[in-house]
Amino acid sequence: xxxxxxxxxxxxxxxxxxxxxxFMSYLGAELCHVAPGAVDIELALRLELTQxxxxxxAGSTTSIxxxxxxxxxLTLFPAGSGVLTTEFKMxxxxxxRQPRLLARGRVVKLGRTLTICRGDVYGLGEDExxxxxxxxxxxxxxxGMED
Amino acid sequence: xxxxxxxxxxxxxxxxxxxxxxFMSYLGAELCHVAPGAVDIELALRLELTQxxxxxxAGSTTSIxxxxxxxxxLTLFPAGSGVLTTEFKMxxxxxxRQPRLLARGRVVKLGRTLTICRGDVYGLGEDExxxxxxxxxxxxxxxGMED
Amino acid sequence: xxxxxxxxxxxxxxxxxxxxxxFMSYLGAELCHVAPGAVDIELALRLELTQxxxxxxAGSTTSIxxxxxxxxxLTLFPAGSGVLTTEFKMxxxxxxRQPRLLARGRVVKLGRTLTICRGDVYGLGEDExxxxxxxxxxxxxxxGMED
Amino acid sequence: xxxxxxxxxxxxxxxxxxxxxxFMSYLGAELCHVAPGAVDIELALRLELTQxxxxxxAGSTTSIxxxxxxxxxLTLFPAGSGVLTTEFKMxxxxxxRQPRLLARGRVVKLGRTLTICRGDVYGLGEDExxxxxxxxxxxxxxxGMED
Numbered sequence: 231x232x233x234x235x236x237x238x239x240x241x242x243x244x245x246x247x248x249x250x251x252x253f254m255s256y257l258g259a260e261l262c263h264v265a266p267g268a269v270d271i272e273l274a275l276r277l278e279l280t281q282x283x284x285x286x287x288a289g290s291t292t293s294i295x296x297x298x299x300x301x302x303x304l305t306l307f308p309a310g311s312g313v314l315t316t317e318f319k320m321x322x323x324x325x326x327r328q329p330r331l332l333a334r335g336r337v338v339k340l341g342r343t344l345t346i347c348r349g350d351v352y353g354l355g356e357d358e359x360x361x362x363x364x365x366x367x368x369x370x371x372x373x374g375m376e377d
Numbered sequence: 378x379x380x381x382x383x384x385x386x387x388x389x390x391x392x393x394x395x396x397x398x399x400f401m402s403y404l405g406a407e408l409c410h411v412a413p414g415a416v417d418i419e420l421a422l423r424l425e426l427t428q429x430x431x432x433x434x435a436g437s438t439t440s441i442x443x444x445x446x447x448x449x450x451l452t453l454f455p456a457g458s459g460v461l462t463t464e465f466k467m468x469x470x471x472x473x474r475q476p477r478l479l480a481r482g483r484v485v486k487l488g489r490t491l492t493i494c495r496g497d498v499y500g501l502g503e504d505e506x507x508x509x510x511x512x513x514x515x516x517x518x519x520x521g522m523e524d
Numbered sequence: 525x526x527x528x529x530x531x532x533x534x535x536x537x538x539x540x541x542x543x544x545x546x547f548m549s550y551l552g553a554e555l556c557h558v559a560p561g562a563v564d565i566e567l568a569l570r571l572e573l574t575q576x577x578x579x580x581x582a583g584s585t586t587s588i589x590x591x592x593x594x595x596x597x598l599t600l601f602p603a604g605s606g607v608l609t610t611e612f613k614m615x616x617x618x619x620x621r622q623p624r625l626l627a628r629g630r631v632v633k634l635g636r637t638l639t640i641c642r643g644d645v646y647g648l649g650e651d652e653x654x655x656x657x658x659x660x661x662x663x664x665x666x667x668g669m670e671d
Numbered sequence: 672x673x674x675x676x677x678x679x680x681x682x683x684x685x686x687x688x689x690x691x692x693x694f695m696s697y698l699g700a701e702l703c704h705v706a707p708g709a710v711d712i713e714l715a716l717r718l719e720l721t722q723x724x725x726x727x728x729a730g731s732t733t734s735i736x737x738x739x740x741x742x743x744x745l746t747l748f749p750a751g752s753g754v755l756t757t758e759f760k761m762x763x764x765x766x767x768r769q770p771r772l773l774a775r776g777r778v779v780k781l782g783r784t785l786t787i788c789r790g791d792v793y794g795l796g797e798d799e800x801x802x803x804x805x806x807x808x809x810x811x812x813x814x815g816m817e818d
Contacts (some may be wrong), residue, residue, distance in 0.1 A: 246627060253434035256425035274448035282524055287400035288462045289440025296435050315435045316638060317662055319466040319613055320759040321787050321807055323780040338805060339764040343637060345665075346762050346805070363781060364787070366762055366807060368611055368662065370638075377429055394725075421745055463785060466613040466807055468640050468660055470633040485658060486617040490784060491757060491811075493658070511632060511640070512658060513615055515809065516756055520551050547728035550719035556751050572697035576818055581694035582756045587730025609729045613760040671723055 233267035233337060237309040244269065244301050247313075247377040251297060259294050261301075267337035269301040275329050286326035286353075291333075291363050295320065295349035298335030303345040303369035304377060306337060312377040313369050316344070320365035328353030328360060335367075345369045378456030380414035380484060384456040391416065391448050394460075394524040398444060405424075406441050414484035416448040422476050433473035433500075438480075438510050442467065442496035450492040450516035451524060453484060457524040460516050463491070467512035475500030475507060482514075492516045527561035527631060531603040538563065538595050541607075541671040545591060553588050555595075561631035563595040569623050575610060580620035580647075582644050585627075585657050589614065590656035593617030597639040597663035598671060606671040610638070614659035622647030622654060629661075639663045674708035674778060678750040683741050685710065688754075688818040691798060692738060700735050704741075708778035710742040716770050727767035727794075732774075732804050735789035736761065739776030744786040744810035745818060747778060753818040754810050759783070761806035768792030776808075786810045 237243060241264055248254060248261045254271075257279065263270035271294045273279070279290040296315055304313040332352045339346045351363040384390060388411055395401060395408045401418075404426060410417035420426070420433075427487040428434040443462055451460040474507045479499045486493045531537060535558055536633040542548060548565075551573065557564035565588045566578075567573070590609055598607040626646045628629045633640045645657040678684060681806055689695060689702045695712075698720065704711035712735045714720070714727075722728040737756055745754040773793045780787045792804040 247429045250429040251434065252424050252427045253436060257436075277399050280399045282394045282397040283459070283522075287398065287440065288443050288465075289404075289436060290400060292439050292443075293436025295433065296439075301673065312430070317466070317468040317470055317611065317660075318435075319464070319807060321464040321779075321809065322462055323787055338762075339802065346611075346764055348805075349686075361780065366611075366760060366805065368762065373429075417727075464758065464787075466660060466808075468632075468662065471642055486655065487614075493617055493758075494525065495658075508633065511642075511660065513613060513658065544723040545728065546718050547720045547731060551730075571693050574693045576688045576691040577753070577816075581692065581734065582759075583698075583730060583734025584694060586733050587728065588736075590729050590733075606724070609763055610759070611762040612677045612729075613758070615758040616756055669724075 233306050235266045235306055240305050243377065244304050247304065248301060254297055257290060257293060266305050267302055269298045269335045271333045273331045276376050285353045286331060288322055291326050291331060291351050292320055294331060294333040295351050295363060297366050298333040299347035299349040299367040300369055302335035302347050306340050307371050310374060310376050312372040312375040314372055316368045316370050318365055318367040320363055322363050324360050324362050326353050326362040328355040330354040343371060378387060380453050382413045382453055387452050390524065391451050394451065395448060395453040401444055404437060404440060405432040413452050414449055415481045416445045418445045418480045420478045433478060435469055438473050438478060438498050439467055441478060441480040442498050442510060442512050445480040446494035446496040446514040447486050447516055449482035449494050453487050454518050457521060457523050459522040462518055463515045463517050464492050465512055467510055471507050471509050473500050473509040475502040477501040527600050529560045529600055534599050534633055537671065538598050539599065542595060548591055551584060551587060560599050563590045563592045563629045565627045567625045580625060582616055585620050585625060585645050586614055588625060588627040588658050589645050589657060591629040593641035593643040593661040594663055595621040596629035596631050596641050600634050601665050604668060604670050606666040606669040608666055610662045610664050612659055614657055616657050618654050618656050620647050620656040622649040624648040638663060674747050676707045676747055681746050683817065685745050688745065689742060695738055698731060698734060701703050707746050708743055710739045710776045712739045712774045714772045727772060729763055732772060732792050733761055734794050735772060735774040736804060736806050739774040740788035740808040741810055742792040743776035743778050744787050747781050748812050751815060751817050753813040753816040755813055757809045757811050759808040761804055761807055763804050765801050765803050767794050767803040769796040771795040784812060
């Protein structure tokens with residue numbers, strides 16, 4: 231899908247907001263792709279991010295999917311507005327045991343108040359790419375609450 | 378609802394598995410209540426857990442809700458089995474800007490393969506308790522994969 | 525939870541809108557309880573409502589849960605506004621094979637734009653009440669679009 | 672994605688089961704495309720399927736999405752097994768006010784016990800195709816309970 235940003239400074243705004251999410255830097259997440267309606271985030275495996283079997287905790291997988299989806303929405307919001315996740319749903323498809331995760335947030339439907347996004351997470355290994363999670367997110371546009 | 382654990386060692390098993398979730402200790406989450414079909418987890422606010430407005434990131438809120446729901450299920454699983462989140466859904470009800478979060482996981486329906494849990498998160502302040510999130514989780518019982 | 529309706533005519537408005545939902549009468553659904561923030565709907569089993577095993581189709585179970593949740597929200601909306609489901613999630617807990625279903629919609633959090641509701645469906649038999657489904661619904665308040 | 676059915680009679684089995692879903696014929700739904708991992712269902716607008724504004728009720732939209740997703744899964748299940756929806760989530764993207772709905776069920780991940788599907792619903796008008804809903808479904812394979 232083709233989207234045209236309303237704010238000429240959309241990219242700087244999204245990158246600035248991501249940099250201000252202390253949780254993302256605490257996890258070690260990196261913003262690796264930003265385009266209108268599309269944001270990708272990567273996360274390298276570290277012991278601190280794992281559950282009891284040594285795989286990525288569903289919480290770390292979900293955190294980058296949520297930020298990728300939220301920033302995909304923010305790329306299309308007007309200047310001076312912020313983004314808020316109102317709800318989401320994740321299906322965990324395969325064990326997230328690869329050395330790196332790639333979360334891809336994509337806008338499915340842009341609305342004035344609510345914007346719906348998909349968030350897919352892939353586990354990247356030497357020779358494989360595994361679809362570890364797929365989700366749907368509802369993002370709200372907050373006017374007058376700059377991100 | 379009243380549940381009877383199948384494994385006499387259920388409590389030690391749940392506490393042991395929680396202690397092995399490196400992600401929980403990285404966040405600073407604490408297991409504060411464990412009963413058959415019910416687990417509560419607390420998390421204190423720190424800059425590292427926040428999003429761009431200084432509130433708890435939806436990812437940190439979700440992470441403790443997921444662990445609380447998963448361990449609520451594990452209290453009722455037979456000895457020698459593990460727990461896996463297959464999917465969940467969260468509604469974020471109010472801004473999570475309180476100094477402490479309390480996630481309460483509760484089993485709604487225990488099944489042989491799939492167990493459904495609720496996960497509610499409350500923000501605890503000096504004089505308030507705010508319902509910040511409510512969710513539904515499907516947990517899978519993994520036989521022969523001890524947690 | 526205690527809720528105070530904003531519109532003195534809330535009950536007539538909800539009953540009128542339900543009566544205008546042709547789909548509810550086509551299914552044979554009945555509005556059996558209406559209170560501020562709470563609506564119950566019943567549905568009797570008929571062959572026309574079943575899936576391939578003779579149980580209620582997930583679609584019929586979901587339809588009454590959705591209407592119950594939506595009308596629970598509408599009881600609290602201002603005069604002159606309508607209600608729209610923006611998203612929902614259902615967990616099907618047990619086979620819906622009882623002679624009657626009871627859907628209970630309850631407001632969890634009332635907001636200016638978005639209102640979150642729970643929807644639980646019970647199968648009612650001679651001597652049993654089975655929890656067949658639980659769900660979460662996001663309802664939107666449409667100002668100036670009377671229901 | 673390419674899927675290879677395990678049961679040589681997969682198509683007859685899916686068509687037979689759909690024909691046995693009394694609810695689908697009560698709604699007037701038609702099975703219009705069946706392929707391995709993919710099933711499409713259509714539904715024409717009638718007064719009986721509408722909510723209070725004259726659009727398709729979310730329950731009718733959801734019902735065909737659920738059946739399309741479930742049968743997409745069933746195309747890939749072994750002979751002698753049935754399919755059961757364990758949970759799903761729907762986002763309603765646009766008003767479903769077109770003369771016809773097309774629900775497209777697609778398998779995202781085939782598993783031994785659980786299979787995850789997407790279900791997208793499009794409203795088809797004279798000159799338009801509107802994405803009215805998108806959803807995620809978890810289907811369970813029931814061995815020894817033929818559909």
